[in-house]
Amino acid sequence: MKLWDMQRALYLPRCMDGWSGPPLRARGATPPPCEVKRARTQIAAVYKPTTGYKNAWTAVAARDTQAAVLFYVGSMMVAGLGISMFALRETLQSHVYQETAVQYKEIELSQNNIGDGEELCMGDGVSNPLSSAAPAEPSNQAPSIRNSEFMDIFWEVSYRNTSTLVLCVAGFCTNFVTGLALGLISSWARDGLHMPSDERNFYSACYSFLKGMTQFASGHASDKIGRKGPIVGGLLGSAVGLLTIVFGAGFEGGAQMHVAPENVDTLRFGYLVLGGCLIGGSQGLMYPVLAAAISDQVDPTVRASSIGIFRFWRDLGYAAGALIAVVADIATPEIAVFGTALVALVEDHWLGY
Numbered sequence: 069m070k071l072w073d074m075q076r077a078l079y080l081p082r083c084m085d086g087w088s089g090p091p092l093r094a095r096g097a098t099p100p101p102c103e104v105k106r107a108r109t110q111i112a113a114v115y116k117p118t119t120g121y122k123n124a125w126t127a128v129a130a131r132d133t134q135a136a137v138l139f140y141v142g143s144m145m146v147a148g149l150g151i152s153m154f155a156l157r158e159t160l161q162s163h164v165y166q167e168t169a170v171q172y173k174e175i176e177l178s179q180n181n182i183g184d185g186e187e188l189c190m191g192d193g194v195s196n197p198l199s200s201a202a203p204a205e206p207s208n209q210a211p212s213i214r215n216s217e218f219m220d221i222f223w224e225v226s227y228r229n230t231s232t233l234v235l236c237v238a239g240f241c242t243n244f245v246t247g248l249a250l251g252l253i254s255s256w257a258r259d260g261l262h263m264p265s266d267e268r269n270f271y272s273a274c275y276s277f278l279k280g281m282t283q284f285a286s287g288h289a290s291d292k293i294g295r296k297g298p299i300v301g302g303l304l305g306s307a308v309g310l311l312t313i314v315f316g317a318g319f320e321g322g323a324q325m326h327v328a329p330e331n332v333d334t335l336r337f338g339y340l341v342l343g344g345c346l347i348g349g350s351q352g353l354m355y356p357v358l359a360a361a362i363s364d365q366v367d368p369t370v371r372a373s374s375i376g377i378f379r380f381w382r383d384l385g386y387a388a389g390a391l392i393a394v395v396a397d398i399a400t401p402e403i404a405v406f407g408t409a410l411v412a413l414v415e416d417h418w419l420g421y
Contacts, residue, residue, distance in 0.1 A: 167368045221370050225377045231365045232374070234419055238299055239358050239382030241415045242351060245306045247389020248408050249275055249347050253313060253340075255393075256401040261317060261336060271340050275348035282352030287360070295361040296419070298353045303416035305350030310409035313343035318402035358382070 225232045254272060257263045286298050316339025327335055359375060366374040389408075396404040 218373060221373050222377050225362075225366065225374050226381065229365065232362060232378070235299075235358055235361050235365070236378055236381040237415055238303065238354065238419055239378055240385040240388070241303065241412055242306075242354050242358065243382050243385030244389045244392075245310070245347060245385075245408060245412060246351060247386045248310075248392055248405065249344065251390050252393050252396055252401060252404060253344075256396070257317075257340060260401055261340070263333075263337060263340075267337050267340075271337075271344045274341055275344040278345050278348035279352040279355070282349045283356050286353045287356035290357040290360060295357050295364065298357045299361065300416055300419055302350040302352075302354035302357075303412050303419065305353065306347050307409045307412040307416065309343040309346030309350060310405050310412070312346060313340055314402050314405045314409070316340070316343065318405070 226236055227233060250272065254268055257268050257271065258265075286302075290298050317336040359378070362375055362378045363371055392404050392408060395407065
């Protein structure tokens with residue numbers, strides 16, 4: 069019996085045309101307790117709750133989307149916690165101290181070969197931070213640099229060391245462009261360019277896919293050719309992608325003056341996708357290389373602290389990229405994107421030297 073039929077059987081008057089079910093009770097009459105209990109059981113069977121299953125597998129088998137998602141997410145969290153607790157190996161004692169001791173010994177031997185008083189360089193005019201260190205210490209003892217305060221490391225990475233300062237600024241620009249590409253440009257495509265949701269989603273997918281795929285090649289290439297090339301190329305490509313979006317899709321289609329009016333929207337969408345591909349591929353060039361470059365520039369014993377400081381400045385670019393919307397509101401989205409492209413070009417020029 070369906071829910072509506074049960075309600076009619078309990079509460080509707082007896083004289084209803086077309087009713088072929090059991091006898092109907094008069095309105096206001098109290099049904100026997102056994103009928104009330106049977107009706108409530110049938111109603112509960114029709115509208116069974118989405119929670120309170122005997123176990124999670126019952127919820128998954130019942131195709132309860134909410135319960136299934138919570139089950140899978142919870143399972144992955146528990147699995148990740150178990151792996152991190154029992155499968156990960158601590159590398160501070162076994163690797164970092166040994167790596168530092170080996171570097172000390174290599175520098176000591178090199179200094180003995182090149183003569184006293186000369187400074188050992190690592191290439192490109194960058195002095196080795198361990199060049200003035202004492203002979204190698206035993207691997208079970210922490211080098212003296214580990215006694216540095218965190219704020220000393222922060223200022224060293226963020227300001228005093230020119231190499232790490234440039235890398236922090238480059239990381240800031242990287243996520244600044246990311247926040248702009250996923251935030252302002254997507255909103256501008258919806259509200260200013262009036263593109264439908266499928267076109268905006270395709271632009272975002274092109275950006276994200278190329279950003280992820282190019283990191284496979286860029287990390288490997290940086291181990292062969294160095295760190296500087298991919299970073300400089302990534303900043304330059306990001307600037308070119310932003311300029312492509314500005315002058316291709318912006319300024320009321322000014323770049324399509326000689327195109328038929330019915331084809332303007334299609335061409336603007338094409339420029340938007342092309343710019344998204346350039347930005348995504350360029351971001352993928354820089355992402356793994358920046359972290360590797362920071363690791364190259366700092367002492368192994370403060371590597372995690374230095375990478376954390378670098379990530380602070382890098383992820384601060386997300387917030388700055390969102391705040392650029394204020395410039396878009398005051399001026400236009402094209403001016404905001406164009407200004408970001410100029411910032412990327414200036415940073416690329418600085419990093420190139």
